[in-house]
Amino acid sequence: MLEPLRRIIQSVNKAASLEDAVDIIVSEVKKAVAADACSVYLTDADSREHLLQATDGLYAEAVGQVRLPLHRGLIGWVAERAEVVNLDDANHHPRYLYVEQTGEERFRAFLGVPIIQNRKVLGVLVLRQHDACRFSDDTVTFVMTLAAQLAAAIVLARNTGELDRLRRHDGLSNRYLVGLAASPGIAFGTAYVVFASADLDAVPDKPVQDIEADIAAFRSALAEVADDISGLAERVGGSLREEDRALFDAWRLMLQSESLVDDTITRIRAGNWVQGALRETIAEHIALFDRMDDDYLRERASDVRDLGRQVLMRLQKLDVPEAHYPPSTVLIGDEISAMQIADVPRESLAGIVSSGGSNSSHIAILARGMGVPAAMGVAEYRVSQIEGQELIVDGYRGRVYVAPSVVIRDEYDRLAADDRELSEELNALRGLPSETTDGHKLRLYLNTGLVSEQRPLGIEESSGVGLYRTELPFLVRDRFPGENTQMQIYQQVLENFMPRPVTIRTLDIGGDKPLNYFPVEESNPFLGWRGIRLTRDHPELFITQVRAILRAAIGLDNLRLLLPMITTVDEVDDALLLIQRAADELEDEGHDIAMPPVGVMIEVPAAVYQADALARRVSFMSVGTNDLTQYLLAVDRNNPHVATLYDDLHPAVLRALMSVVAGARVYGREVSVCGEMAGNPLAAPLLLGIGVDSLSMGVGSLLPVKGVIRSISRARARELLRVALQCETGLEVRRVLTDALDEIGLGGLVRPGR
Numbered sequence: 216m217l218e219p220l221r222r223i224i225q226s227v228n229k230a231a232s233l234e235d236a237v238d239i240i241v242s243e244v245k246k247a248v249a250a251d252a253c254s255v256y257l258t259d260a261d262s263r264e265h266l267l268q269a270t271d272g273l274y275a276e277a278v279g280q281v282r283l284p285l286h287r288g289l290i291g292w293v294a295e296r297a298e299v300v301n302l303d304d305a306n307h308h309p310r311y312l313y314v315e316q317t318g319e320e321r322f323r324a325f326l327g328v329p330i331i332q333n334r335k336v337l338g339v340l341v342l343r344q345h346d347a348c349r350f351s352d353d354t355v356t357f358v359m360t361l362a363a364q365l366a367a368a369i370v371l372a373r374n375t376g377e378l379d380r381l382r383r384h385d386g387l388s389n390r391y392l393v394g395l396a397a398s399p400g401i402a403f404g405t406a407y408v409v410f411a412s413a414d415l416d417a418v419p420d421k422p423v424q425d426i427e428a429d430i431a432a433f434r435s436a437l438a439e440v441a442d443d444i445s446g447l448a449e450r451v452g453g454s455l456r457e458e459d460r461a462l463f464d465a466w467r468l469m470l471q472s473e474s475l476v477d478d479t480i481t482r483i484r485a486g487n488w489v490q491g492a493l494r495e496t497i498a499e500h501i502a503l504f505d506r507m508d509d510d511y512l513r514e515r516a517s518d519v520r521d522l523g524r525q526v527l528m529r530l531q532k533l534d535v536p537e538a539h540y541p542p543s544t545v546l547i548g549d550e551i552s553a554m555q556i557a558d559v560p561r562e563s564l565a566g567i568v569s570s571g572g573s574n575s576s577h578i579a580i581l582a583r584g585m586g587v588p589a590a591m592g593v594a595e596y597r598v599s600q601i602e603g604q605e606l607i608v609d610g611y612r613g614r615v616y617v618a619p620s621v622v623i624r625d626e627y628d629r630l631a632a633d634d635r636e637l638s639e640e641l642n643a644l645r646g647l648p649s650e651t652t653d654g655h656k657l658r659l660y661l662n663t664g665l666v667s668e669q670r671p672l673g674i675e676e677s678s679g680v681g682l683y684r685t686e687l688p689f690l691v692r693d694r695f696p697g698e699n700t701q702m703q704i705y706q707q708v709l710e711n712f713m714p715r716p717v718t719i720r721t722l723d724i725g726g727d728k729p730l731n732y733f734p735v736e737e738s739n740p741f742l743g744w745r746g747i748r749l750t751r752d753h754p755e756l757f758i759t760q761v762r763a764i765l766r767a768a769i770g771l772d773n774l775r776l777l778l779p780m781i782t783t784v785d786e787v788d789d790a791l792l793l794i795q796r797a798a799d800e801l802e803d804e805g806h807d808i809a810m811p812p813v814g815v816m817i818e819v820p821a822a823v824y825q826a827d828a829l830a831r832r833v834s835f836m837s838v839g840t841n842d843l844t845q846y847l848l849a850v851d852r853n854n855p856h857v858a859t860l861y862d863d864l865h866p867a868v869l870r871a872l873m874s875v876v877a878g879a880r881v882y883g884r885e886v887s888v889c890g891e892m893a894g895n896p897l898a899a900p901l902l903l904g905i906g907v908d909s910l911s912m913g914v915g916s917l918l919p920v921k922g923v924i925r926s927i928s929r930a931r932a933r934e935l936l937r938v939a940l941q942c943e944t945g946l947e948v949r950r951v952l953t954d955a956l957d958e959i960g961l962g963g964l965v966r967p968g969r
């Protein structure tokens with residue numbers, strides 16, 4: 216049964232319209248299970264009816280004519296119960312509703328299977344048999360399996376048909392495509408579809424003819440791409456913020472990386488021609504990043520892929536077609552790269568819509584940094600249909616309106632005017648202290664390390680770096696980076712932020728961030744060998760990193776060390792001994808080492824319950840709410856199927872945070888929050904009320920969070936916390952907080968309008 220299942224899904228996926236899709240479904244399913252009739256009813260929630268959309272076996276004239284009331288008949292019964300109904304003789308069932316137009320009186324057996332997406336019934340697939348007999352278990356499970364997969368294809372086909380009609384009739388619409396809210400704001404613009412011009416996957420392997428000539432061609436292609444990047448950096452650099460410009464440096468580093476250059480040359484020498492060798496090298500890198508569950512690191516794969524394409528284009532001597540971007544460009548594509556974003560003049564870039572990616576993907580982080588509204592994971596349409604269409608992107612809700620109606624446009628014009636007013640108010644906060652109306656200071660720090668920062672990021676607005684993630688240099692190489700290499704990297708960030716403190720986290724590798732040169736087979740990587748667990752078992756790695764960090768800080772005096780994934784006090788004791796050993800070694804070698812404050816990350820429930828025991832051992836604690844939420848709620852933070860369950864405002868997370876602060880206070884330790892929650896303006900009053908001492912966040916969140924802090928008193932924050940703690944769901948907490956932001960006139964930070 217697997218083959219017909221796959222074939223049907225594939226044909227439906229290719230259908231040009233909803234009508235085509237359901238026609239394929241009814242005829243193919245009828246054939247596959249040898250039924251006498253197969254029909255699809257689609258549910259229209261607005262008119263509260265089920266419409267007969269297609270049939271093979273009932274009277275064809277009934278299609279598009281028969282409309283059954285939402286809760287009537289067997290179709291209504293299947294839909295309202297959202298369950299399979301298998302009857303040997305439908306005509307005697309109390310819910311049976313005779314409909315003359317269909318000719319159903321000829322049939323007796325009935326099988327109704329709901330078509331469901333995201334818990335919503337989209338329609339009902341019905342099989343009929345002339346004889347009175349129950350459908351076999353095999354048939355039932357086949358149709359259920361099929362229906363479960365058809366829902367997404369039906370939505371895609373419906374949108375494809377609608378967009379096509381829009382294009383042909385120039386119509387206007389109130390409907391929108393649904394995605395994930397990735398970067399707040401509202402964009403109006405013209406769709407500009409981006410796609411890859413050089414196709415790496417299409418490059419075949421061929422024997423190399425002239426090894427040296429191929430190597431020379433490869434080197435000159437690399438040099439040309441490096442020149443392109445420099446040109447681009449010069450052209451758009453001025454209009455980008457410091458932090459966005461750092462991306463160019465990351466690309467340059469990648470282009471020069473040993474793993475890209477040497478691996479390709481080795482492959483050429485081994486006999487593959489230059490294009491094939493490049494494809495192999497790039498594929499290997501992409502596979503490494505693709506395997507990562509962590510969204511933002513997985514996004515590095517698109518950078519590698521994009522650089523690979525650029526080099527290939529040079530090798531193939533394809534000219535980069537000159538892009539003519541509309542004055543308000545909404546970049547849209549299946550997979551948009553950072554390079555493609557940077558190619559659009561900043562003043563023309565209005566919005567970004569991507570079929571792939573998620574809220575924490577690299578492109579989303581870049582869009583937030585640039586202040587460009589973005590929606591990710593908008594997959595229910597075909598990119599090819601959208602070029603040149605007028606779009607509105609609602610980055611607060613992840614909605615994309617195609618050819619919007621006048622009503623929608625007017626509404627969004629009004630909301631955008633409110634947004635502009637709010638952002639002017641926020642800009643006026645630059646340089647002002649992060650302080651409540653009753654004078655309580657809450658320090659704001661930056662999270663960095665995502666790209667190789669060559670320049671200081673958002674220094675003026677932050678108190679320093681609250682979380683420097685050190686994984687990147689380990690991920691982009693083909694072996695562990697040596698002590699000196701690491702030292703240079705750490706030194707740069709410490710110097711950039713001097714005298715502000717920089718909290719460097721030791722390696723949090725493993726689990727969702729595997730190294731290709733250190734493979735670990737695990738059936739449950741998130742519960743496996745990651746963070747401190749791995750480095751504790753490999754003291755040589757830990758000591759090398761700590762030596763590099765301590766050496767980097769010599770003479771700067773602004774280092775703080777942070778240990779990730781702490782679950783037991785033994786891990787801390789061991790790590791502290793190793794840190795002391797590294798410092799002693801360096802002293803013996805004649806270095807003048809200052810011991811930095813050492814802190815632990817609280818991201819495992821066990822650490823919450825032992826916060827006091829941990830606090831006794833260290834100088835500070837930093838709560839990683841991304842992992843803590845995932846482990847408390849048992850929800851994989853990167854899995855789209857459970858994305859709606861992942862909620863860092865869940866009451867359990869709030870209670871955990873309170874326990875951490877209480878535990879830390881026993882020994883007078885400071886508590887910071889460095890997960891994504893810290894950058895959410897909605898969460899700021901709660902974190903203030905809970906009594907955390909500082910927040911660490913992406914650069915784009917600094918002003919919005921500061922805006923909230925400066926508009927609220929600590930007493931009010933505590934009152935809000937008290938109310939939030941009475942809530943039993945994350946949704947209720949969210950409501951309380953949204954109302955609170957509205958009260959201080961900042962509701963516009965988390966939704967369109969004021």
Ligand code: PEP
Pocket residue numbers: 682684723818838839840841842843889890891
């Ligand atoms: C966290 O878990 O909240 C955190 C800050 O660490 P990371 O996102 O790097 O796992």
Ligand code: MG
Pocket residue numbers: 818839841842
């Ligand atoms: Mg973490």
